Amino acid sequence: MKSKLFHIFLFIGYSLFSQTPDSLQVKEERSIVIKDTISQKEEYEPLAPSKAAFYSAVVPGLGQAYNKKYWKIPIIYAGIGTGIYFYRQNTKDYNRFRDAYKRRLAGFEDDEFQGISTDRLIDAQKTASRNRDVSIILSIAFYVLNIIDANVDAHLRQYNISDDLSLLPNVNMDSLDKQANYGLSFTINLK
Template sequence: MKNNLLYILLFLPIVFLSAQTSDTIPVTKTETIVVTKDSISNLEPYDPLAPSRAAFYSAVVPGLGQAYNKKYWKIPLIYAGMASGVYFYLRNDKDYNLFRDAYKRRLAGFNDDEFQGISDQRLIDAQKNAQKNKDVSIIVALAFYMVNIIDANVDAHLRQYNVSEDISLQPNFEVNPINTQANYGLSLTFRLK
């Protein structure tokens, strides 16, 4: 009996401690996302050719890619930029021809042009300046044409990403009550549904 009591006294703390550790089994919390047909039905299907299609449309007819992407407000900007480049090209071409014809008449011996008080060297400089402005005008018109194509392509790419209002960026300003110094911060919040 003493022997049994000794065994009980020796093994009781071991059984008690093992019972304590077996009660503290870590519990893991699992979260599941439930997707219903209603939450999927409002999303547009993924179209891998949409960016190239929008770029092709804008290359054929400027602004058509923006109409394809339903960004109608960009179309007048594209046409205004291209039209301004063409307008200044035509204006500088007219000035260039005017200066060139006056210089040619002076070389032929006539002095009855409209630039009576201007020297021959100034007419040559005016021709060079008008030629340079013609080149810049063509570059501006082509730049607007290229931006039109690139914008349509990038916008079609971005339409396929889920950009929701559940993402927010907020500045944070707090005053430390201990030393009354300002603490600045920035928080980025993602709300997943």
């Protein structure tokens, strides 16, 4: 049995060697492609700061969305909304104090501020008026900061932060007394 298997494999092996190669066969040329190891600078589309500022002026937070800083949008609306909320609340308080004061001047003592004197009602009106003004200024400040932030953020997007910027510490020894001198120098290397 073993000899039969040996003869079969021997016969198959010789018959494989007896084949002639195809003369019409075309050899494929294999080209080696070497990857470029030099890193390509990424092209970026610079954002237009004026467009970001315009968007934020039209709709607060839209400039931040244009700059893809979505996390700033809730902060802007919280600041503007808080100012508007306190503006409305202080306006209601001011009207309540003013109406009670007018009723006291007319001779009625049946207002909601029974234990408060007339002078205190005048002070409460002034305080509510001042707080109302501060609230509207706060809302306007958040609105303006929203526009400024969108503009500055779009400008900073264009700022070059590459590996070519570096900081090299250097210690200089004083030749007279052989002590280290501390200082700051600015050196520009042009390539």
